[in-house]
Each structure stands twice: as C-alpha cells, then as structure tokens.
Amino acid sequence: MRLWRARFADGGLPALADRKRTGHPARFTPMQVAEAKALACQLPAKAGIPLSRWSCPELAAELTARGITDAVSPSTVRRWLREDAIKPWQYRSWIFIRDPEFRANAQRVLDLYARTWQGVTLDADEYVLSSDEKTSIQARCRCHPTLAPGQARATRVNHEYGRGGALAYLAAYDVHHAWVFGRTEPRTGIDPFMNLVTQVMSQEPYASAERVFWIVDNGSSHRGQKAANRLTNAFPNAVMVHTPVHASWLNQVEIYFSAVQRKVVSPNDFTDLAQVGNRLRAFEDRYNATAQPFQWKFTTSDLDDLLARLDRHTADHQEESSAGPAT
The missing domain is CATH 3.30.420.10 (Ribonuclease H-like superfamily/Ribonuclease H)
Incomplete structure (x- = not known):
C-alpha cells in the first residue's frame, strides 16, 4: 500500500496506471487469435477447401493464406486452441433421431x-x-x-x-x-x-x-x-x-x-x-x-431439452441448405 500511496502522492491518478513492462510485445493480437479459433470451428469443406478436418499445420497455412496472420507456427495455433479445448482434428460419430415415435x-x-x-x-x-x-x-x-x-x-x-x-x-x-x-x-x-x-x-x-x-x-x-x-x-x-x-x-x-x-x-x-x-x-x-x-x-425434462436442441439444429441446417453454398 505504501508504494501506491507514494505514486498517487507524486503523480495523482495517472500515476496509478500500469507502467511499461519489459519483454517482447505480443506478436498476434487478440482479434487474430479469435479469428483463428473461429476458423477452427468451421468445416473446411464449407469454405471450398478439400479437407475433411483441420490439423494445426493446415490451420496455420490457411490463416496465412487468408491474410489473418503473418507466418504462424502450428505449435502456436495448437496453444491457442488448447485455451478453449478446441480439437478440430478429432471427430465423433452419432446417429440423428429418425424414429417418429x-x-x-x-x-x-x-x-x-x-x-x-x-x-x-x-x-x-x-x-x-x-x-x-x-x-x-x-x-x-x-x-x-x-x-x-x-x-x-x-x-x-x-x-x-x-x-x-x-x-x-x-x-x-x-x-x-x-x-x-x-x-x-x-x-x-x-x-x-x-x-x-x-x-x-x-x-x-x-x-x-x-x-x-x-x-x-x-x-x-x-x-x-x-x-x-x-x-x-x-x-x-x-x-x-x-x-x-x-x-x-x-x-x-x-x-x-x-x-x-x-x-x-x-x-x-x-x-x-x-x-x-x-x-x-x-x-x-x-x-x-x-x-x-x-x-x-x-x-x-432432459429428453425435452435434447429434442428442442435437435429441432434447432435441424432448422439451422435447413436454412444453410436453402441459402446455397458459400461463395
């Protein structure tokens, strides 16, 4: 507390702001990281890319090709995705409900x-x-x-x-x-x-x-x-x-x-x-x-919630289908 009191006494409120820190400045902005995560959450085929799933090297190359980032390493992309537990290289199969009853x-x-x-x-x-x-x-x-x-x-x-x-x-x-x-x-x-x-x-x-x-x-x-x-x-x-x-x-x-x-x-x-x-x-x-x-x-109650989510998913899929392929 003495440190902050002394800084306030010397410079008022502006003196309480963070001072410049040592170290290398961040190379990528939060917006670039967010765009990388958004890209990872898209299916490659939706964007006309002939891949079934994203890998970190493919994501890194695509980020550079789109101009979202300068050259970025796959390990950096992997670190970004790990923050939100996004694993686009994995997949799970499932069966959509088709029983009318x-x-x-x-x-x-x-x-x-x-x-x-x-x-x-x-x-x-x-x-x-x-x-x-x-x-x-x-x-x-x-x-x-x-x-x-x-x-x-x-x-x-x-x-x-x-x-x-x-x-x-x-x-x-x-x-x-x-x-x-x-x-x-x-x-x-x-x-x-x-x-x-x-x-x-x-x-x-x-x-x-x-x-x-x-x-x-x-x-x-x-x-x-x-x-x-x-x-x-x-x-x-x-x-x-x-x-x-x-x-x-x-x-x-x-x-x-x-x-x-x-x-x-x-x-x-x-x-x-x-x-x-x-x-x-x-x-x-x-x-x-x-x-x-x-x-x-x-x-x-959980059953009703599940069916409601599936209904929303079906509606969204139908809207995407009616909109046609992305250009």
Whole structure:
C-alpha cells in the first residue's frame, strides 16, 4: 500500500496506471487469435477447401493464406486452441433421431426407471428388467503368455493369437434391485433370448409378480409386436417395452455391458470358450454381491431439452441448405 500511496502522492491518478513492462510485445493480437479459433470451428469443406478436418499445420497455412496472420507456427495455433479445448482434428460419430415415435417410446422407458407406468406408480411386486445381448465375445488364445505389469511397465499382451471361437452373452438387469441374470449362448436369436426370459421368469419373485417389464432395443431377437406377443404368450405377466430406434443408450443393461467389456473381456486373453463362460459367470456373482442401482439422471425434462436442441439444429441446417453454398 505504501508504494501506491507514494505514486498517487507524486503523480495523482495517472500515476496509478500500469507502467511499461519489459519483454517482447505480443506478436498476434487478440482479434487474430479469435479469428483463428473461429476458423477452427468451421468445416473446411464449407469454405471450398478439400479437407475433411483441420490439423494445426493446415490451420496455420490457411490463416496465412487468408491474410489473418503473418507466418504462424502450428505449435502456436495448437496453444491457442488448447485455451478453449478446441480439437478440430478429432471427430465423433452419432446417429440423428429418425424414429417418429421417439419421444413417446423414450418417455415410457424413462417413466419405468422412475417406477411409473402410464401415469400410475408401480406396485412393490412389479419389476423392471433391462435386457440385451453382447455378441461375439471371442476366445483369443495368445501365442505367448500375457505378462503382468511391473515397475514402469504396463501389462503386455502378445499381438498374435489363435481363434478359439466366439459366444454371445445375454443379460437381464433388474433396474431397481441391481441384480444381473446372465447366460452364454453359441449365438444370438429368438430362441437364445427366450431362454434368458425363461431363466428369469421361472424364478421368484418374477414368476408370481403382478407385472415384469422387459426393456429391450430393436435387435432382431426381440423386434416389433411379434416379439412382444411371443413374450406375453409365454409369460402373461411379462410386458415388452422397446427403446426408440437407435437409442440403446436408454437401456441400462448397456452400462453393465460396458463394465463387462472393461473388466472381463479386454484385453481378450482366453484359452478357450469354457474359460470365457466361467469368467463371465464368476463376474456376475462378484457384481451382484456389491452392486447398487445405477444413478440414472436423464429425465423426461432432459429428453425435452435434447429434442428442442435437435429441432434447432435441424432448422439451422435447413436454412444453410436453402441459402446455397458459400461463395
């Protein structure tokens, strides 16, 4: 404080302004940095540039070609983009919603997760099962034994392997009680799926339950009304509920399958299919001993927000298309 008081006493308010600092002045202005980031957020093809994605060297060359900056290095461009976590060289694929009944079908699933059905709260003896198949789990017999991790060394898995066959893993997950029922089959299909259904519905509390809701996707093993009728004919207290088309992410069993992939299957080093099956069954027991229901947070309000964003995206895309290509 003494320093600032002395400066104020000597020169008044102007003396409190920042004084000139040592060091090299900034070579690029904030406006140039902002324009570089804006360019990185554009698709190259929109500007008539024959690239699918930007790389930092390509961005640096384009900034110079457009006269936005003088010569600039790719590392400088990379540093600018890192400030806002912009990575135009990466991409993620996605599927646009095309199910005309998407909201209605999605809401039915979300309502079941919240223990309601058609606006009525589920009773204690009504259950919700999320089911699907994990296809083609291979037994890759490595040509050399896998080496355990050591100091400064990751687990080492031999690249070469012999094929020991493949099997399908079918599972039904009790959403509100965090319990998994699984089985292995040579392949997927209607019969293997119904084998899983019979395995679950033949035991309590599901056999005598008032209703058991089976949430499934639109895979060929359980697609359409025929599959729903087949289930109800075999077990009158069972109700099949389909997720929307291309919306398996609404099926909670997929979360369990992701754990299976990470903790059981990868890096896929098995001597034969029997070892695969034994490992899966042992993991089921281990999982059921400690599992808690998933903390599912995606609600119907989130669903409405998602659909509203997609509507805006569609409208913007249509406006761009009607405007024609950029010149």
